[in-house]
Amino acid sequence: MNRSLKKIFVGLAVLITASLQATLSHGVLAPNVSSLGTISDRISTPVRVATDLLGNIYLSDPRAGGILKFSTQGKFLAQFNTAATPQGLAVTVTGDLVVGQGTFVAVLSSTGTEKFRLGKGVGQFRMANGIAVDQTGRIFVADSLDNCIQVFGADGSPLTIAAAAAGKPANSFGTFGSASGQFSQPTGVAFEMVSGNLAVTDTLNGRVEFFTPDGVFVKTVGAAGSGNGKFTAPEGISFSYGASGVLMYVVDAFQSNIQVLDPSSGAFVRVIGGYGTGSGRLTVPTDAVFDSFDPHNTRLVVANDTGNLTLYGVELPAAPANTGGPTLSIDPLPVATNLTALNLTGQVAAGATVKVTVNSGAALAPVASPSATSWSDAVSNLAAGNNIFTVTATDSAGRSTTVTATVLVLPPSGGAPVTPITVDALPSLVSTPLLALHGTVPPGSTVLVNGNAALVNGGSWTYQAALTEGANSLLVTASNPAYSLATTGVSVVLDSIAPDLMVSMLPTGSTTSVQRFPISGTVTDTSTTSVQVVVNGGTPVTVPVIAGSFSTAAVLTLGANTVGVTAVDAAGNASPTAVANVNLAPSAPVVTFATADGTTVATNSIDVAGAASPGSAVTVNGVAATVTGGRWSANVPLTPGLNNLVATATLGDVNSSTKVGINYNPSAPPLAVALPGQNAVVLGGQSQQIGINGAVAAGTTVSATINGAPVPIYQKPDGSFGLAFTVPTGQFGTYTVTVTAVDAAGNETTSVRELTVADPTPPAVTVESTSPLKVSVGGGAILSVRDKNGPVGNVLVYGDTASVDLTGVSYDPATLDITAVTPGGSSSRNGILVPVQVPGQTWSPGVPTVADALESLKITAGLRPAGINEKLHGDLAPLVNGVPMPDGKIDIKDTVATMMRVLGLW
Incomplete structure (x- = not known):
């Protein structure tokens, strides 16, 4: 050479x-969070918040003089006055309220009548604060002034703790200090069901400590300070349980926010709230509870010192992408029951082996296979409290898929065994308001559904339930002279509203010179996970919807083409089909956007640019572009939401168009993914790394997934970011790239694009x-x-x-x-x-x-x-x-x- x-x-x-x-650093998959408004009726000084099995919300309010009860929809239901100023609050699985009142803690019935007090009553505590109840009914109370946690049985009797410190109650653990296992003003407590440990907010030490129920120190999460993963005044704590694992929500009164962390690793995930009085803002919050009563619309309820309960919708992350593992599902289970046995059933890929485990002491029979693609497992001796079932399917190649389900078991009331009753499998989501329930009971039984009589015929029963839009809780009870009352509950969501679909694609009448026809858009419907794209009446192509956004490219044929896009939600409701009739003319002028498709901006106009065949005149949404050689640029006004920008190049009497979708959202963090282009085609072959890069505003956190699996991402202080993933030799196909930006206030933007690795x-x-x-x-x-x-x-x-x-x-x-x-x-x-x-x-x-x-x-x-x-x-x-x-x-x-x-x- x-x-x-x-x-x-x-x-x-x-x-x-x-x-x-x-140098790449691992991103952490975060939940999507939205502001749902507030509950303020009769609230004055919110302190502690809790929920019961029926979705009711309870709030301790000292100035109101007791406990306020609200329905799951936020309607005020009742007030229970307390003997002294209320502080800590918890609800047992039987519906009793456990209320801290200074030097004592009282247990109230569900109607507000005091039943008994813990320990000796008055004087048992110096300052009873946060309260938690575990799966066995044990009660844990944080004594903020005595710097310890006291433990009691479900009947209120003190339980001796071997780890009790000298000079502290025999039923306690912890003492004053800053070493591991010590406290400086413990406030909030919560029981984490998967690990079986108790989490305590150690307020003045600025951390969260974990202990076994017997008071043995396990670990510390967080440290004193400000910023991600650090706390100034942590006072409340709660946990969520989703398909991708457990998340911890820590309320920081001083920082006026809630930090979401991974409790297993302590990794910071995201921030919710932030100081202020506007929508979704907080001022000296004191407590929070994760409300999963409606499993399709989970939310976080926060006691906000501005005199309200602030609500956030929380869409938990999906399970990690099934990277080749077998398909697996669990049929709907009771939300709550007092039965001690049930049958787990579900679907699985043919040839896969299914294994079931449970966090409680429940007995599991060997897994059965009623058919080649179904599985079942009989469960007995269910333990009171939350029973978390983990089901894993493994195929012959060793690839696995795991799903989980939780059943809350109410403790038995004693006496005769409960009436044997079954409820046939029900869908968790329906689109029509009438739902037929079926099951079996012993002959001579009486069955009620939400207090209404079901039809019992011999050993079978049926009931026609009229559902209302949204979550419906159906409480089924069965009584029989030979047994005690049986109770089981199911949750069914009625969704009869079609998804709201917004599509960015070339409009009808357009001509394009590119065979791959870009389509992107948004879907407003939390249960919609995909859209269907049909070209020229062919086979529908399923495109995933991620965080409300989707992106794909249809392949056109020469000449006239008809492209249709339809969103169908999980209940089967379909949106009106968006249709475009376009013409493919490969020899027409070339026109491209350099501006990234799917970009989100906070301004009401955008400077766009691109390239076109030399000599072409270019317009963008009717705005004449400045053309220099083969390059063009233009400033285009935007309206709130998704804007479909169409660039048209005209050369002689022939024109061609292309498009990008630009989201204008003044409150969202700006996000632009520059490379690869939207719906880009990368030629495969040998194993190679594919780079993805873009930019956000400085101070914004970025995370990314490829086909749903988190990938490492590198981010510079100026907001630019990049990541790379390896495509193995010969692995052709489509990869869905999702990039999410979260600013310091917790506002979030997601960009989705489809990357094709072609032969x-x-x-x-x-x-x-x-x-x-x-x-x-x-x-x-x-x-x-x-x-x-x-x-x-x-x-x-x-x-x-x-x-x-x-x-x-x-x-x-x-x-x-x-x-x-x-x-x-x-x-x-x-x-x-x-x-x-x-x-x-x-x-x-x-x-x-x-x-x-x-x-x-x-x-x-x-x-x-x-x-x-x-x-x-x-x-x-x-x-x-x-x-x-x-x-x-x-x-x-x-x-x-x-x-x-x-x-x-x-």
Whole structure:
């Protein structure tokens, strides 16, 4: 190799490779949070908050003089006055209220009548604060002034703790100090069901400590200070249990926010709230409870010192993506029951092995397989409290999938065994208001559903339930003279409202020169997980909806096309179909956006830019763009929400359009994912790294997933970020890339894009003649022929072969662009100048090597001319969002573009 050429070539390689270097840090999957408003009726000084099994909300309010009770919808129901100023509050599984009142804690019935007091009553505590009840009914009370946790049985009797410190009550653990296991004003307590440990907010030490129920110190999460994972005055704590694991919510009164953390690792996840009086803001919050009464609309209820309960909708993260594991599901189970046995059932992929475990001492029978694709497991000796079942399916290749389900078991009331009753499996989500319930009971039994009599016929019962929109709790009770009362409850959600679908795509009447038709949009419906895309009446393609957004690309055929997009929610409600009738004309002008599709901005206008075939006039949503050479730019006004920006290039009497979707949200953190372009096609082949980068405002936290699995992400102080993931050899297909930005106030923006890794085998372009020029391509590839003035010649299609004959056709040879693209997205503009593999070099069909880049450099340096075939493959630059925009010659820009392809950068 010429020495000068070698230096230039090595320099190019170093510069391009340097763009890949970064130290990646792991992002943490965060829940989506939205403000749901407040509950303020009769609330004066909210302190502690709790919920019961029926979804009712209880609040201790000292100025009100007792406990306030609200329905799950926030309607005031009752007030229970207390003997002294109320503070700590918890609800037992039987519905009793445990209320701290200074130096004593009283247990009240569900109607507010005092039943008994813990321990000796008055004087048992110096200052009873946070209260928690575990699965066995044990009661834990934080004594803020005595710096310890006292433990009692369900009957109120003190339970001796071996870890009790000298000078402290025998039923306590902890003492004053800052060492592990010590306290400086413990306030909030909560029982974490999966680990079985008790979490305590150690307020003046600025941390959360975990203990076994016997008072043995386990670990510390957090540290004193301000910022992520640090606390100034932690006072309340709660936990959520989702498909992806347990999350911990810590209320910091001084910082006026709630930090979400992973309790197993202590990793910071996100912030909720922040100081202020506006929507979703907090002022000296004191407590929070995670409300999962409606499993489809889980929420966080926060005691806010501004005189209200502030509500946040919390969409828990989905389970980690099923990376090849078998399909697995659990049929709906009772939300709460006093039965001691039940049958777990579900569906599973054929050939997979199912294993069931439970966190309680319940007995599990061997898993049965009623059919090749179903499983069941009989469970007995259910323990009182929450029974968390973990079900794992493993296929013959060792790949596994895990799902969980929780059943709350009410403690038995004693006496005769409960009436044996079954409730046939019910859907958890329906779209029609009438629901038929069925089951079995012993003959002679009486069955009530929410107090209404069911029809009992021998050993069977039926009931027609009329549902209301939203969550419906159905309490089924069965009585029989030979047994005691049986109780079981189920939750069914009625969703009869169609999803609200907003689509960004080219409008009807548009012409495009690109076969891949970009589609993106938003869906307002929490139960909608996908949309259906249909092209020309073909088979519907399912596209995932992530955090309310989706993105894909449909493949068009030559000429007229009809594209339809429909959102269908989990209940079966379908949105009106968005339809676009568009025309594919490959030789029409090329027009692209450099502005990232799916960008979110906080301003009411945006500067957009892109490229177009030289000589084209460009408009964006009717606004004339400034065009310089092959580049254009424009400023376009925006309206709140999703804006569909359509750029149209006109060259002579032919036009072509493309689009981007821009979200205008003044309160959301700005987010732009620059590379790869929306619905980009990356040619696969050998194992390679694919880079993704973008930018957010400084101080914004970014996380990302690929097909639902969290991936490491690198973020610089200025807000720019990047990540890379490896595509194994031959792993072609579609990858859903999700990037989420969360600002310091907890506001969130998500961008979703589809990345296709295509078979790199290029279309077989044949130059049948150079003078006159005749070119053909097979395999169903699309052939486009244009120059600076627009389309050139007539492309003829016979079967899967396209050809063009330029005999007698006038065109500009310097700007002639002939490009073929396979239906999978592999282009003849691939940088390959050496048609055979060079010995000793790794090579894949359709992917250039160092030898190709060297040949391009020789042409650039004038050492030899470029042939027609080489121009068809090696004229790449400029690249716009990874799309070649050939300019009729091979120069240094094409050499750089070829090297970038060698390195897998486009």
